[in-house]
Amino acid sequence: MANWQPLQSSNLRRCDYDIETGRLQIQFYSGKIYAYGEVPASVYNGLLEATSAGKFFNENIKDQYS
Numbered sequence: 001m002a003n004w005q006p007l008q009s010s011n012l013r014r015c016d017y018d019i020e021t022g023r024l025q026i027q028f029y030s031g032k033i034y035a036y037g038e039v040p041a042s043v044y045n046g047l048l049e050a051t052s053a054g055k056f057f058n059e060n061i062k063d064q065y066s
Helices: 041-049 053-060
Strands: 012-018 023-028 033-036
Touching: 012 041, 012 053, 023 041, 041 053
Parallel strands: none
Antiparallel strands: 012 023, 023 033
16 A cells, blocks of 8 residues: 655655655656665665755765665
8 A cells, every 4th residue: 555655746646655665766757657676765765855855866866775
């Protein structure tokens, strides 16, 4: 069951995280959803707490996880 959380971003709409598998899903305002595997909970929490989720995503998630 998804538990989508809103993000503070002009590009990223919301995210969902499965703590058991480390699977992070991010939905963009375009409607596209991307999934990233083996993401640590600390990275997920950082995304939620970031002043700019888009900047955090680009620096800490994009191209870092498959």
